[in-house]
Amino acid sequence: MQIIPVVMEKQWDQARSRLESIYQNSTWVQIDVTDGEMVEGKSFEMEPINKFEFIEKLLLDIHLLVKEPIKWSEKCVFVGAARVIGQVEMMNDRVEFINKIKSEGMEAGLGFDIETEVDGIPDEIDLVLLMTRKAGYIQHEIDKRIWAKIEKLKSINSEREKPFLVAVDGGVNVENIEMFKEAGVDIIYSEGSYFKLIENAKENN
Numbered sequence: 001m002q003i004i005p006v007v008m009e010k011q012w013d014q015a016r017s018r019l020e021s022i023y024q025n026s027t028w029v030q031i032d033v034t035d036g037e038m039v040e041g042k043s044f045e046m047e048p049i050n051k052f053e054f055i056e057k058l059l060l061d062i063h064l065l066v067k068e069p070i071k072w073s074e075k076c077v078f079v080g081a082a083r084v085i086g087q088v089e090m091m092n093d094r095v096e097f098i099n100k101i102k103s104e105g106m107e108a109g110l111g112f113d114i115e116t117e118v119d120g121i122p123d124e125i126d127l128v129l130l131m132t133r134k135a136g137y138i139q140h141e142i143d144k145r146i147w148a149k150i151e152k153l154k155s156i157n158s159e160r161e162k163p164f165l166v167a168v169d170g171g172v173n174v175e176n177i178e179m180f181k182e183a184g185v186d187i188i189y190s191e192g193s194y195f196k197l198i199e200n201a202k203e204n205n
Contacts, residue, residue, distance in 0.1 A: 002186065002187045005025070006191040006194070008191055009044055026198075029060060035066040039065055046062075064087065076104070086110060089112075089116055094110060097110075112131065114133055128166060132146045139171070150184065166186050168188060174200045
């Protein structure tokens with residue numbers, strides 16, 4: 001199971017500080033992008049990412065919590081994203097989004113907020129991201145509905161020739177990470193608990 005750090009900041013200076021603290025510990029990093037539509041508050045502008053000294057050492061995973069994420073594809077290309085995830089609640093056409101992102105040479109994923117039913121997953125998809133709690137800057141407890149959603153994704157995957165990665169975001173810590181591992185999660189996206197999760201993983205290897 002892979003643990004990927006998350007940068008979810010409203011100001012570039014804060015995002016830069018976060019990047020500086022994690023770039024030596026991870027190959028991947030996820031950047032959460034918000035425009036004030038799906039969640040309250042806007043994140044920093046993406047363009048300055050290119051000026052980060054060590055950006056060439058990172059694979060960028062862009063999580064678009066924005067209205068019509070397909071319109072942000074050019075910005076994702078500009079910053080050199082390797083993977084782009086769009087929230088299904090904010091898009092009109094999932095297949096169009098997936099095809100657009102993949103045509104630009106990036107991996108494509110769909111994100112599902114905790115209250116959104118998991119269905120309509122295109123065959124071409126690379127990853128499905130489940131929010132374990134309501135998306136946003138305010139942290140909530142993990143919603144128990146996440147376990148049934150993970151189980152459903154694993155069931156869908158079992159019937160596919162090309163399985164997609166199953167990822168979760170929110171509330172994973174050293175006390176519950178084994179539960180997600182046993183449930184079959186491939187990727188854990190973590191913000192506040194990232195360093196504790198990494199240290200725990202090293203101790204258990």
